[in-house]
Amino acid sequence: MKLEIEHLRLAYGDVEVVKDLSIFVKDGDLLVLLGPSGCGKTSTIRAVAGLEEPKSGRIVVGDKVLFDGAIGVNIPPNKRDMSMVFQSYAIWPHMTVGQNVEFPLRMARVRREERAERVDAALQLVGLGGFQKRRSIALSGGQMQRVALARALVVEPSVLLLDEPLSNLDAKLRDELRFELRELQQRLGVTTVYVTHDQDEALALGDELVIMNHGEIIQRGRPDDVYRRPGSAFVARFFGTVNQWQSKVAAVTDEHTIINGVGSLEQFVVAGNYGTVGTNVSVSIRPQHIRLSRPGECDAELLEHAVIGSVVLARLLGTRIRYRINIGAGTTIDVIGGAESGQHFFDVGDPVVVELPGDSLFVHPIAATDVSTSEPSSTSTRSDR
Amino acid sequence: MKTLLDARSRRHGISYLLGMGPLLVILALLIVLPLGMLLYASFVDSPPNPGAGLGKLTWENFNFLSTSAGRDSVKNSLIIGVGATALATIFGGSLAWLAARSDVPLRPFVYLAGVLPLFVDSLVGTLAWTVLAAPTSGFINLILAASGMPTLNIYSVGGIVFVLALYYAPFIFLLVHSALVLVDSQLEEAALVAGASPFRVVTAITFPVVAPALIGGMLLCLMLTMENFPVPMILGTPARVNSLPTTIFQFMSSSPARANEAAALGLILTLFMLLLLFGHTRFIQRRDYATVTGKGLRVRRTRLAGWRWVALSFSVLYMLVSVVLPFAALGVVSMRVDRYISSASELLGGDWSLVRVSAMVADPDFRKAAYNSLVAALVAAVLGATLYFWISYVRYRSSLRGRKLLEQISMLPVAMPAMVLGLGYLWTWTLLPLPLYGTLMILSLAFVSRFAPQGVRSVSASINQISPDLEDAARVGGAGRLRSVLEIIVPLMRTGLGATMLMVFILSIRELSVAIFLYSPDSFVLSILVFTKWVGGSFADAATISLLYSLFLLLITLAGRRWLEGAERA
Numbered sequence: 014m015k016l017e018i019e020h021l022r023l024a025y026g027d028v029e030v031v032k033d034l035s036i037f038v039k040d041g042d043l044l045v046l047l048g049p050s051g052c053g054k055t056s057t058i059r060a061v062a063g064l065e066e067p068k069s070g071r072i073v074v075g076d077k078v079l080f081d082g083a084i085g086v087n088i089p090p091n092k093r094d095m096s097m098v099f100q101s102y103a104i105w106p107h108m109t110v111g112q113n114v115e116f117p118l119r120m121a122r123v124r125r126e127e128r129a130e131r132v133d134a135a136l137q138l139v140g141l142g143g144f145q146k147r148r149s150i151a152l153s154g155g156q157m158q159r160v161a162l163a164r165a166l167v168v169e170p171s172v173l174l175l176d177e178p179l180s181n182l183d184a185k186l187r188d189e190l191r192f193e194l195r196e197l198q199q200r201l202g203v204t205t206v207y208v209t210h211d212q213d214e215a216l217a218l219g220d221e222l223v224i225m226n227h228g229e230i231i232q233r234g235r236p237d238d239v240y241r242r243p244g245s246a247f248v249a250r251f252f253g254t255v256n257q258w259q260s261k262v263a264a265v266t267d268e269h270t271i272i273n274g275v276g277s278l279e280q281f282v283v284a285g286n287y288g289t290v291g292t293n294v295s296v297s298i299r300p301q302h303i304r305l306s307r308p309g310e311c312d313a314e315l316l317e318h319a320v321i322g323s324v325v326l327a328r329l330l331g332t333r334i335r336y337r338i339n340i341g342a343g344t345t346i347d348v349i350g351g352a353e354s355g356q357h358f359f360d361v362g363d364p365v366v367v368e369l370p371g372d373s374l375f376v377h378p379i380a381a382t383d384v385s386t387s388e389p390s391s392t393s394t395r396s397d398r
Numbered sequence: 399m400k401t402l403l404d405a406r407s408r409r410h411g412i413s414y415l416l417g418m419g420p421l422l423v424i425l426a427l428l429i430v431l432p433l434g435m436l437l438y439a440s441f442v443d444s445p446p447n448p449g450a451g452l453g454k455l456t457w458e459n460f461n462f463l464s465t466s467a468g469r470d471s472v473k474n475s476l477i478i479g480v481g482a483t484a485l486a487t488i489f490g491g492s493l494a495w496l497a498a499r500s501d502v503p504l505r506p507f508v509y510l511a512g513v514l515p516l517f518v519d520s521l522v523g524t525l526a527w528t529v530l531a532a533p534t535s536g537f538i539n540l541i542l543a544a545s546g547m548p549t550l551n552i553y554s555v556g557g558i559v560f561v562l563a564l565y566y567a568p569f570i571f572l573l574v575h576s577a578l579v580l581v582d583s584q585l586e587e588a589a590l591v592a593g594a595s596p597f598r599v600v601t602a603i604t605f606p607v608v609a610p611a612l613i614g615g616m617l618l619c620l621m622l623t624m625e626n627f628p629v630p631m632i633l634g635t636p637a638r639v640n641s642l643p644t645t646i647f648q649f650m651s652s653s654p655a656r657a658n659e660a661a662a663l664g665l666i667l668t669l670f671m672l673l674l675l676f677g678h679t680r681f682i683q684r685r686d687y688a689t690v691t692g693k694g695l696r697v698r699r700t701r702l703a704g705w706r707w708v709a710l711s712f713s714v715l716y717m718l719v720s721v722v723l724p725f726a727a728l729g730v731v732s733m734r735v736d737r738y739i740s741s742a743s744e745l746l747g748g749d750w751s752l753v754r755v756s757a758m759v760a761d762p763d764f765r766k767a768a769y770n771s772l773v774a775a776l777v778a779a780v781l782g783a784t785l786y787f788w789i790s791y792v793r794y795r796s797s798l799r800g801r802k803l804l805e806q807i808s809m810l811p812v813a814m815p816a817m818v819l820g821l822g823y824l825w826t827w828t829l830l831p832l833p834l835y836g837t838l839m840i841l842s843l844a845f846v847s848r849f850a851p852q853g854v855r856s857v858s859a860s861i862n863q864i865s866p867d868l869e870d871a872a873r874v875g876g877a878g879r880l881r882s883v884l885e886i887i888v889p890l891m892r893t894g895l896g897a898t899m900l901m902v903f904i905l906s907i908r909e910l911s912v913a914i915f916l917y918s919p920d921s922f923v924l925s926i927l928v929f930t931k932w933v934g935g936s937f938a939d940a941a942t943i944s945l946l947y948s949l950f951l952l953l954i955t956l957a958g959r960r961w962l963e964g965a966e967r968a
Contacts, residue, residue, distance in 0.1 A: 064870050066797075090873040091881075103871035107889045116885075120876030164875065174874075 111145030432822025490570030860894025
């Protein structure tokens with residue numbers, strides 16, 4: 014069923030954690046809510062589940078109004094026909110696996126024989142067939158996650174809410190379960206809201222992505238679009254690793270903007286208009302978009318934004334190498350290069366030509382208050398929208 | 399906007415009715431009203447009895463304090479409290495350090511010595527010590543006299559201080575021991591490496607680091623010993639030494655009763671408690687040692703070398719004096735056929751029989767008291783656990799306005815001396831149009847109030863160990879509030895709730911001071927029976943009942959622990 018959230022506001026005491034948030038999820042879609050911790054994403058789905066009482070706004074699933082601050086409707090969580098998987102899984106330790114999965118069916122007054130069948134089917138679905146009698150405290154993290162999922166899916170919920178369901182698992186299991194989860198969600202066609210702070214999950218899972226910060230939506234769209242075209246310095250920094258610098262517009266031509274460079278790089282020349290001379294901008298580039306070559310190997314005149322640097326750090330990460338390169342004036346830049354044979358391999362201390370292709374640069378004008386945002390301690394003064 | 403406000407207040411109105419409303423009424427009846435009665439009675443000229451009407455406002459109730467008897471009772475209370483606390487700190491603190499941080503031989507025994515006296519009721523211990531050290535006939539004095547040494551007199555301020563210290567040292571022991579176990583050994587090792595001697599390490603590092611626990615234990619001990627009634631009553635009366643609690647009792651049992659003056663003294667005692675509590679809170683706020691929360695993986699034990707056996711002897715001596723000798727004395731008085739012993743040589747000889755013990759077991763008064771104790775304590779345990787759970791749940795699992803107030807009210811009895819609570823109950827329930835006064839139920843309710851601070855704290859600790867997600871998951875899964883509490887929270891807390899019930903049960907059976915103003919000829923309990931036998935001069939009966947009563951407590955404690963361990967494993 015479709016889920017609509019309109020102008021949702023939620024506060025703990027005087028602290029407003031969700032500020033006028035509106036979201037629409039189509040029937041059968043998976044929406045990912047992505048944001049740093051404390052951005053209000055978990056509060057949002059807890060409000061959808063009925064576990065937090067919003068200050069105002071509306072929450073509607075299908076045609077049923079679950080919350081409406083204006084007319085005083087607030088359906089309690091047990092009457093919302095939803096399912097939720099918690100970050101801690103919330104598997105009841107005093108019940109067996111079967112009793113855990115059966116609980117929502119008992120609450121819905123499903124007949125005993127039918128309950129047994131459906132518990133069986135739900136456990137089969139998550140690959141835990143025959144686990145009914147197991148004690149739930151004897152399960153591994155991955156198994157607990159599957160039990161939590163089976164408990165959520167056993168009742169065919171109107172909306173499935175997932176609160177960082179994979180964040181307590183190790184990286185390999187996380188990868189595996191991420192695709193299983195997506196496949197299951199699409200097969201069952203259940204409308205899903207998935208909360209995470211992990212950008213890889215956001216890219217792999219969602220039909221739609223909403224990025225939140227300080228209780229507000231910063232950007233929304235298809236995950237790959239958001240990744241390719243981050244709408245603000247914050248999104249560029251948060252969604253995918255980037256090198257990011259604060260700079261100023263130095264000059265403006267008809268079609269280009271010239272921005273003060275970093276390190277020994279004098280200036281960036283980028284297409285488009287980013288404001289008048291003196292405007293504060295942030296310049297970002299992803300490490301994998303930076304090209305490295307040996308001095309003299311290429312004609313420096315043909316390269317864009319090229320600068321000579323020296324390798325400070327080189328670390329092999331399986332199929333790729335991560336470099337940190339000093340490009341002068343105390344500035345370093347992170348670069349990720351391929352490690353396959355035939356590729357160049359640079360050692361610490363090697364001189365290297367660093368090229369920052371113009372079409373890979375993200376330039377975002379920033380408000381004066383945004384300059385300090387790279388320090389997490391001062392983020393409370395942010396005001397970007 | 400108006401409709402929004404209406405809707406919100408309507409929703410809150412309902413949860414208030416269900417959650418806060420009954421709780422506030424119950425707490426008002428159980429705690430606030432008795433305290434209010436005491437305050438009222440302190441400042442008027444007639445006690446709050448039915449039909450008495452409002453009394454006239456007066457300060458005269460406090461005049462007693464300016465008499466020399468009044469000054470003496472305040473002074474004695476302070477001497478008794480400070481003296482007993484100092485001595486208890488020496489006993490409890492050194493045993494705790496020996497058990498937790500030294501290489502004393504038989505460490506488990508040293509630990510046992512530290513906690514065991516906790517299970518001896520101070521009333522029982524005191525009676526036993528009168529048998530051991532009464533001026534001429536005390537068993538110890540018989541031995542001392544026979545060997546030509548000066549004798550002891552337990553009927554003195556010194557005797558009161560000594561007996562209180564024996565039985566309140568375990569409170570300090572437990573608090574300090576649990577803090578010492580957690581101290582990171584690296585702190586001490588760093589000092590050793592820096593050149594400190596092992597003794598300096600203990601005085602300059604170990605004890606300062608556990609100072610919050612030590613000071614907390616001392617303040618608790620000071621409060622408990624200052625408000626203790628049976629010990630100064632039994633040991634002080636023959637020597638004409640009065641403390642605040644014993645004076646309150648005498649005012650209430652004089653005829654006509656000087657009730658308003660008793661209330662005024664109760665208020666003074668309560669103010670002392672509040673002052674101590676305030677000091678404690680300030681102290682805790684100013685010091686917050688993160689180092690004591692360490693894992694304590696590797697504990698470095700100080701080597702006592704030649705002192706090991708001295709330390710062990712100290713532990714053995716403490717155990718002898720606090721537990722072994724008192725029970726031996728009660729045993730002699732209860733089971734020796736000829737119970738008049740006039741010289742040391744007669745102590746172990748003579749004929750022994752269980753006649754008096756079995757006669758006591760068959761005695762209708764004893765049976766009635768035992769039955770009453772059991773019922774009153776059981777009802778208190780069940781009602782108490784229910785109420786404490788309800789308070790903790792609303793406090794920690796709801797967002798109702800005023801939830802912190804519930805917790806604060808339930809902590810008030812910490813500062814209310816047991817006798818003061820008893821007085822407050824006496825007046826509250828004779829005035830209220832509920833026929834509870836003189837019944838066992840009133841005792842149970844008084845016990846529920848008396849142990850609310852410990853009970854709420856222990857249930858809250860247990861509720862806070864359960865992730866709120868577990869309940870939220872049940873709510874989203876379709877369970878209503880009550881259902882999720884009954885099916886998820888209560889089963890998960892069964893060990894914690896069971897432990898709380900056991901604690902309230904045992905403390906209730908032992909409680910004398912609250913019950914002293916509330917019992918009737920139909921509702922007397924074991925502790926009251928022991929006390930009235932002693933007041934009536936039947937010392938041997940009091941000793942025999944004490945012995946049976948202690949045996950009874952021991953059995954219940956052991957059975958309760960077994961049951962809890964079983965629940966833990968299930």
